[in-house]
Amino acid sequence: MRRFLVAGNWKMNTTKESGAELAKALVAEVPEENQAVEVLVCPPFPYLTTIGDVVNGSGVGFGAQNCYHEAPGAFTGETATEMLTDIGCRSVILGHSERRHILNETDTDINLKVKKALDAGLQVILCVGELQSERESDQTEAVLNTQMTGGLEGVDAAAFGQIVIAYEPVWAIGTGLTASPEQAESAHQYLRNWLKEHYSAEIADSTRILYGGSVKPDNARELLSQNNVDGALVGGASLKAELFIPIIQAAAELSAG
Numbered sequence: 001m002r003r004f005l006v007a008g009n010w011k012m013n014t015t016k017e018s019g020a021e022l023a024k025a026l027v028a029e030v031p032e033e034n035q036a037v038e039v040l041v042c043p044p045f046p047y048l049t050t051i052g053d054v055v056n057g058s059g060v061g062f063g064a065q066n067c068y069h070e071a072p073g074a075f076t077g078e079t080a081t082e083m084l085t086d087i088g089c090r091s092v093i094l095g096h097s098e099r100r101h102i103l104n105e106t107d108t109d110i111n112l113k114v115k116k117a118l119d120a121g122l123q124v125i126l127c128v129g130e131l132q133s134e135r136e137s138d139q140t141e142a143v144l145n146t147q148m149t150g151g152l153e154g155v156d157a158a159a160f161g162q163i164v165i166a167y168e169p170v171w172a173i174g175t176g177l178t179a180s181p182e183q184a185e186s187a188h189q190y191l192r193n194w195l196k197e198h199y200s201a202e203i204a205d206s207t208r209i210l211y212g213g214s215v216k217p218d219n220a221r222e223l224l225s226q227n228n229v230d231g232a233l234v235g236g237a238s239l240k241a242e243l244f245i246p247i248i249q250a251a252a253e254l255s256a257g
Ligand SMILES: O=C[C@H](O)COP(=O)(O)O
Pocket: 009, 096, 168, 172, 173, 174, 175, 176, 212, 213, 214, 215, 233, 234, 235, 236, 237
C-alpha cells in the first residue's frame, strides 16, 4: 500500500517569523511517529534552515522548491543539492509549472536537475501537468507523456524509491478551479500506466502520484479517495495551519480506512 504524502509548497511566501510559526503549528499537530501520512513543507530558500530547525525530530519533513544541476562552484544565485543535504533537507520539488511557464525551464533543464537530485539522495517530486488550452485541445495525455519522458530521461529504475510524481493541471493552480475527482483520477491512471509501460508494474504500483491544484479542506477527502491519488501538493492552503492540517487529517483518516 502506498503511503499518503501531503506536501506544502510555500512558493515565494511567508516571512522568517510567519514561516516558523506555521511550522510550529504543524509540528504540534503531526505525531512524531507519523506512519499514516508523510508530511512535508517546502519553504523558500532563505528560510530552509530556520524551518528545518523547527521541524527537526518531528513528523514533518522539509524540502526545497528547486535546485541546480551542477556541483558547488561559480553559479551565481543557484543552490546546489550538496547544500540542501548539508542542512538536512530531504526533498526537492522539480518541474513545477511556475518554473516551466514563468522561469522557462525546459524538460531538459528539469531532467538534469532530477538526475543530480537523485544522485544526491534527495526525494524528487517531479511535477507535470497541462495548460487549459492543452486540455481543451485534448492534448493532456500527450503533454504528460512529453513531460514524463523528458523529465525522467536516463533515470534508472533503481531510483524510483526516491521519486514522487505530482500531477498539477496548470489551470487549477491558484485559480480556485480544481480538477474533478474523475479528471484527476483519469490523469493519475494515465501516469501510472506510463510508469508501467516505461519501467515496470512494480514501479507503477509503488510510485506515489500526488494531485496539486487548489486542494482545500473541503475537496481534499474526495480527491484523496481516488484509487490513484496518493497525496496532495498544496500551495495556497499550505500557508495556513488551519487549512493545511485538515488536509493532512483527511489523508490520515482515509489511510486508517
Ligand atoms: O505546488 C502547488 C501547486 O502549485 C498548487 O497550488 P494551489 O494549491 O495554490 O493551487
